[in-house]
Amino acid sequence: MSEVEVLKPLKTWSHLAKRRRKPSEYEVVSTNLLYNTRDANAPYDLDPDLAMNRWYKQYRNSSPLQHDDWNAFRDPDELVYRTYNMLQDGQETYVFGLFNQFNEREHDKGLEPRWVGTLARIYTPGRYLFHALQMASAYLQQMSPASTITNCAAFQAADSMRWLSHTAYRTKELSLTFTSKGLGEDERKYWEDDAAWQGFRVLMEQVLTTWDWGEAFVALNLVAKPAIEEAVLRKLGEAGRHNGDTLLGMLTDSQLLDAARHRRWATALVKMTLEKSGNAEAIKQWIAKWEPLADQAIDAFCAAMPEVPNAAADAKSATRDFRRSLML
Amino acid sequence: MALLGRLDWYNLARTTNWTPGSVTEDELFPPDMSGSMGIPLSKWESYDEPYKQTYPEYVKVQREKDAGAYSVKAALERSEIYEKADPGWQSVLKLHYGAFPRAEYSASTAEARMARFGKAPGMRNMATMGMLDEMRHAQLQLYFPHELCPKDRQFDWAHKSYDTNHWAVVAARHLFDDMMVTRGASEVALGLTFAFETGFTNMQFLGLAADAAEVGDWSFSNMISSIQTDESRHAQIGGPLVAILLENGRKEEAQRIVDMMIWRAWKLFSAVTGAAMDYFTPVADRKMSFKEFMLEWIVSQFERALMDLGLDKPWYWDQLVADLDHASHAMQMGFWFWRPIMWWNTPAGVTAEDRAWLEEKYPGWSESFGTVWDVITDNLLEGKKELTYPETLPMLCNMCQLPIASVPGPAWKVRDFPLEYKGRSYHFCSEGCQWCFEQEPERYAGHLSLIDRFLAGHIQPPNLEGALNYMSLAPGEIGDDAHNYAWVEKVRAARQKAAA
Numbered sequence: 001m002s003e004v005e006v007l008k009p010l011k012t013w014s015h016l017a018k019r020r021r022k023p024s025e026y027e028v029v030s031t032n033l034l035y036n037t038r039d040a041n042a043p044y045d046l047d048p049d050l051a052m053n054r055w056y057k058q059y060r061n062s063s064p065l066q067h068d069d070w071n072a073f074r075d076p077d078e079l080v081y082r083t084y085n086m087l088q089d090g091q092e093t094y095v096f097g098l099f100n101q102f103n104e105r106e107h108d109k110g111l112e113p114r115w116v117g118t119l120a121r122i123y124t125p126g127r128y129l130f131h132a133l134q135m136a137s138a139y140l141q142q143m144s145p146a147s148t149i150t151n152c153a154a155f156q157a158a159d160s161m162r163w164l165s166h167t168a169y170r171t172k173e174l175s176l177t178f179t180s181k182g183l184g185e186d187e188r189k190y191w192e193d194d195a196a197w198q199g200f201r202v203l204m205e206q207v208l209t210t211w212d213w214g215e216a217f218v219a220l221n222l223v224a225k226p227a228i229e230e231a232v233l234r235k236l237g238e239a240g241r242h243n244g245d246t247l248l249g250m251l252t253d254s255q256l257l258d259a260a261r262h263r264r265w266a267t268a269l270v271k272m273t274l275e276k277s278g279n280a281e282a283i284k285q286w287i288a289k290w291e292p293l294a295d296q297a298i299d300a301f302c303a304a305m306p307e308v309p310n311a312a313a314d315a316k317s318a319t320r321d322f323r324r325s326l327m328l
Numbered sequence: 329m330a331l332l333g334r335l336d337w338y339n340l341a342r343t344t345n346w347t348p349g350s351v352t353e354d355e356l357f358p359p360d361m362s363g364s365m366g367i368p369l370s371k372w373e374s375y376d377e378p379y380k381q382t383y384p385e386y387v388k389v390q391r392e393k394d395a396g397a398y399s400v401k402a403a404l405e406r407s408e409i410y411e412k413a414d415p416g417w418q419s420v421l422k423l424h425y426g427a428f429p430r431a432e433y434s435a436s437t438a439e440a441r442m443a444r445f446g447k448a449p450g451m452r453n454m455a456t457m458g459m460l461d462e463m464r465h466a467q468l469q470l471y472f473p474h475e476l477c478p479k480d481r482q483f484d485w486a487h488k489s490y491d492t493n494h495w496a497v498v499a500a501r502h503l504f505d506d507m508m509v510t511r512g513a514s515e516v517a518l519g520l521t522f523a524f525e526t527g528f529t530n531m532q533f534l535g536l537a538a539d540a541a542e543v544g545d546w547s548f549s550n551m552i553s554s555i556q557t558d559e560s561r562h563a564q565i566g567g568p569l570v571a572i573l574l575e576n577g578r579k580e581e582a583q584r585i586v587d588m589m590i591w592r593a594w595k596l597f598s599a600v601t602g603a604a605m606d607y608f609t610p611v612a613d614r615k616m617s618f619k620e621f622m623l624e625w626i627v628s629q630f631e632r633a634l635m636d637l638g639l640d641k642p643w644y645w646d647q648l649v650a651d652l653d654h655a656s657h658a659m660q661m662g663f664w665f666w667r668p669i670m671w672w673n674t675p676a677g678v679t680a681e682d683r684a685w686l687e688e689k690y691p692g693w694s695e696s697f698g699t700v701w702d703v704i705t706d707n708l709l710e711g712k713k714e715l716t717y718p719e720t721l722p723m724l725c726n727m728c729q730l731p732i733a734s735v736p737g738p739a740w741k742v743r744d745f746p747l748e749y750k751g752r753s754y755h756f757c758s759e760g761c762q763w764c765f766e767q768e769p770e771r772y773a774g775h776l777s778l779i780d781r782f783l784a785g786h787i788q789p790p791n792l793e794g795a796l797n798y799m800s801l802a803p804g805e806i807g808d809d810a811h812n813y814a815w816v817e818k819v820r821a822a823r824q825k826a827a828a
Contacts, residue, residue: 007804009478013487028474029467033433035490035501036509044510045501047774052510081464082398085391093386096331103330131344131449134456138443141459142509147433154436154459158383161456165383168340171822173332184340192346202350209351262452 026078032071032145043293045286055211058145065214067275070146072274076264084155088162095166095254099173102247114320115243115306116174120181122304124171125190125197127164132204133228134160136220141319143213152265156221159258165234166251196304199230199297206293218286221266226322227294229259230315231301235308241308263322270326280328287323294319334382341382343450345369362445363512367576375448375572379564386457390464393554400550409478409545414610415673415810417543418480421473422672423608425486425537427496427600429469431504436462438516440506442565446513448572451565455513458521458562463719465555470824472551481805485671492800495669495778496599499729503596506771507589514569515585523589526633528597529559531625535616539605542613547773570637579639587642588767590630591760595728596649602656603663606686607677608810609627617689619652627652644760651758657697658733665704668720669799670807677816678705678820696737708816709823721795724777726754727761749773 010017015032036056042048043056079087102108111119135159144150175183191197207224210216233252240248273279295316301314348356353369358498364372381389410418414545439462442455473486489497507519533556540549574584598618605618616624627649631682634641642648663674678686678701686693707715722731723744732755734742745756749769781787787798796806 004803007481009481009800010484011478012474013477015486015487015491025471028472032487032491033466035430035434036437038491042775044505045498045775046505046510048773049774050510050771055361081460081467082391082394084460085387085394089384089387089391092387096384100331127340128344128346131452135444135452138452138456138459138595141440142437142444150437154440154463157440157456158460161453162383164344165337165341169332169337171340172337188343188346192349198349201346205348205350205356209355210761218669 007203008170019224020146024078026075026080029080030068030075030148030151034145034150036068037145056143059211060213063212065217065279066206067145067273067279070144070149073146073148073269075152076268077261079155084158088159088312091254091257092162095251098247098250099114099169107172107247111177111245112243113178113181116181116183116305118239118243119245119248120178120183120186120302121190121194122196122301123236124174124183125194127167127171127186127187127201128191129197129204129228129232130160130164130167132208133225133303134158134164136204136207136224137218139208140213140217140220143216145213149269150162151253152262152269156258156262159262163255163257166255166283170251171249194304196301199293199300200232203227203290203293203297214282217266217269218283219290221262222270222283222287222323222326223290223319225262226319227258227298227315229256230318231298231311233259234318235302235305235311235315239305239308239311267326270328272288274328283326284328288328334385335380338380338382342450342453343373344452345373345447351590354497357445357447359512361441361512362447363514363516364447365514365573365578365581367447367572367578369447371576372447372451372572373449374575375450375568377450377454377564377568379454379561381457381561383757386460390460390558393557394464394468397551397554401472401547404547405475409547410479413543413545416608416610416677417545417613418673419672419810420536420604420608421476421545421548421674422480422485422537423600423604424532425469425473425483426489426671427500428532429466429473429486430490431500431508432462432469433466434461434504435508435520436466438462438520439562441509441511441516442513444513446517448569451513451517451569454562454565458565461558461562464558465482468551468555472476472547482671482673482807484805488800489671493778494671494799494801495724495729498778499596499599502727502729502775503592507592510771514573517566517569518585519589520566521563522570522633523586524593525559525563526566527590527626527629528593528645529563530557530629531597531621532601533559535601535605535621535625537614539609539613542615543610561711563564567633567637570639583639584767586634586639587644588764590642591644591648591764592728594626594651595725595730595761598651598655599659599663599730603660603674606656607660607663607682608675611677611679611682611685614685618656619689622652623649643680644763647758647760653692654735657686657693658735659730661697661700662731662733663720664809665716666722667807667809668717669795669801671805673807673810675810676701676704676815679818696735696739700736705816705819708813709820712811721779721782723755725757725761726777727756727764727772727778728777729777730757732757792821 012023016023016027036043040061043053134157137153137160140151140153144153171184191201203224207219210219233256237249237252298315299312302315305311357364438460439455439458443452443459446452446455473483476483507524533552537549537553570582600616661672664676667674704716725732732744745759745762747754747762782790787794
């Protein structure tokens with residue numbers, strides 16, 4: 001081994017040292033962290049034929065969505081753990097500031113009982129929907145083929161829990177003013193049985209049982225989430241403003257900031273997959289498969305929404321605008 | 329303030345189970361992925377996590393913790409703690425960083441498994457935070473060693489290790505993959521959060537933090553203590569799960585997973601933490617011996633926790649306690665003897681002060697392990713360094729992937745536990761490792777230890793050069809004696825003084 005070169009210390013990780021520029025904190029702590037992609041035959045270092053190894057080989061490695069270098073993906077927001085908490089602590093301080101101010105002004109007492117009935121039917125049951133988004137995002141976290149993707153999925157899961165938390169908070173708070181609307185009691189019944197929710201419930205049950213990671217990403221981030229964000233956040237927020245519920249409109253505006261970030265990473269990921277032939281076709285086929293379910297969900301939900309003319313048409317149109325922006 | 333208290337709305341945020349309509353319960357929660365053990369959805373809703381935290385509390389508290397950890401690091405940036413540290417401590421850092429950050433990242437996937445497939449809503453929320461916690465632990469423990477890269481090529485292993493076939497990483501992956509990411513949500517909660525995080529991470533992260541503080545490495549000490557505050561929250565995912573399993577008649581299943589994972593974690597930590605505490609950390613800075621840490625943080629801690637939860641002590645408990653006397657010494661001997669195949673420089677840790685400490689903490693050490701070090705020391709004193717290198721490979725256990733070892737000296741009774749399974753011979757270091765294999769042989773049967781790979785011709789050429797190449801170790805990063813044999817001269821001087 002005498003003629004072998006002796007390795008010298010590097011300024012950064014060897015996998016980043018080949019490039020000539022100094023890596024950012026985001027790159028140092030986020031890139032190439034998965035090791036279950038190193039051996040295609042045994043994602044995990046046990047029997048290659050172990051059930052979980054077969055799961056990863058089938059649903060991730062053999063997905064129709066393929067790329068030669070998934071590790072090249074970068075989150076356009078370059079969020080790392082500590083900046084995520086700074087960002088969201090700021091947002092939560094803002095939202096809880098709203099809760100505080102509106103409570104001091106006795107906001108809820110000014111709401112029409114009819115609107116509160118609407119909230120009990122199409123707002124407070126939303127915690128089940130947001131929790132389904134949390135679960136589906138956690139699935140993407142475990143199945144995505146690069147750590148820069150799994151990070152985005154993890155933050156998305158946490159953001160979904162954030163939305164669910166806001167809804168739980170407001171459900172409780174509303175129930176203190178309005179004791180006869182079933183608030184905090186009837187949400188599961190509405191979610192399981194009410195016509196307004198059945199489209200979204202079926203949509204999310206189907207997304208949650210989609211195991212191929214590529215299809216799960218497309219169904220969740222390109223179809224289901226945009227439908228939910230346009231109908232259950234944006235349009236419901238508008239309905240709130242039109243019914244004297246200023247707080248709801250401001251709350252969904254804050255949540256839509258998260259949604260916009262989720263679309264930025266999803267857009268960047270789609271753009272990267274288009275570098276390889278075959279992916280555009282796979283994505284388009286999945287969108288064609290999932291779009292009708294999402295449209296039905298928007299129609300059913302928006303039909304129950306008062307004071308927002310053309311809510312369903314607007315929401316569906318906005319989901320199309322987003323997907324058109326992907327340049328598939 | 330006109331805000332609700334967190335417990336006013338906490339329950340609503342974890343009332344999120346519903347009866348699926350368009351798919352079956354088993355389709356939504358596949359039994360293998362959820363580890364539901366036949367227990368229906370409604371029975372999981374009584375799950376009550378003892379450590380309750382909401383999303384807004386999480387992002388606030390975690391932002392503050394990070395501000396602390398990063399600012400201590402920034403404040404100490406110019407203090408040259410690393411440069412001034414003993415080479416033994418530098419090796420503790422290299423070993424720690426090579427062993428943990430990428431495994432922590434994999435743990436975020438284990439948490440995601442529980443966040444998606446756990447049938448208890450409280451578990452899913454706690455695991456969502458746990459998933460973020462483990463990202464934190466990976467990112468912190470990459471960010472800190474990254475700045476050490478320009479000082480020493482071995483720090484590249486803080487990131488690179490898990491991409492390689494290094495023998496220690498194969499052992500780490502085999503354990504962590506078994507415990508964290510290849511099982512259903514319930515087994516992850518039992519194995520990772522209860523069996524592993526309530527005990528072993530305490531030892532690595534608080535025990536080593538105590539040593540770090542003694543050494544004066546405040547940056548490292550503060551950072552890993554901060555990590556442990558997250559562990560102490562999400563480690564509590566497993567406890568309430570045990571309650572549900574016991575209520576539904578699944579004690580045997582729970583006990584089996586817990587027993588397997590405590591054993592498996594013990595084996596790996598006897599190598600990683602054992603040698604670091606008993607040999608790598610300079611003798612003056614050792615807070616306690618590995619055995620003392622184990623007795624306090626693992627043995628008594630688990631005895632209490634298992635009893636509190638209604639589980640039993642593992643069947644091998646007495647054996648584990650007996651192994652505390654020698655496991656770290658056997659692993660240390662391997663680390664030093666096979667030092668070229670490490671990504672750190674192993675300190676021998678056998679100066680006169682070290683030996684006195686070892687004999688005090690482990691009575692009988694001088695008559696057993698000490699005799700082997702006598703031979704090594706004599707060879708070095710006589711300038712026969714070539715005799716202190718291995719000519720063969722150690723036999724590795726087919727479960728823990730660590731060398732099959734025992735106590736040298738008159739009591740030498742190394743024993744192989746062989747097993748024939750479907751026409752292949754497997755070798756284990758202990759009854760515990762063989763028992764783990766026999767619980768679910770199909771999980772492990774197709775795996776090849778590095779020795780199996782050597783014998784199967786996967787490692788070419790079949791010599792040290794081939795092995796180094798296979799393990800992605802090159803000159804510039806391969807290990808040697810941490811003190812560059814300076815300790816041998818101390819021994820020489822002491823002997824000359826004694827002779828005079």
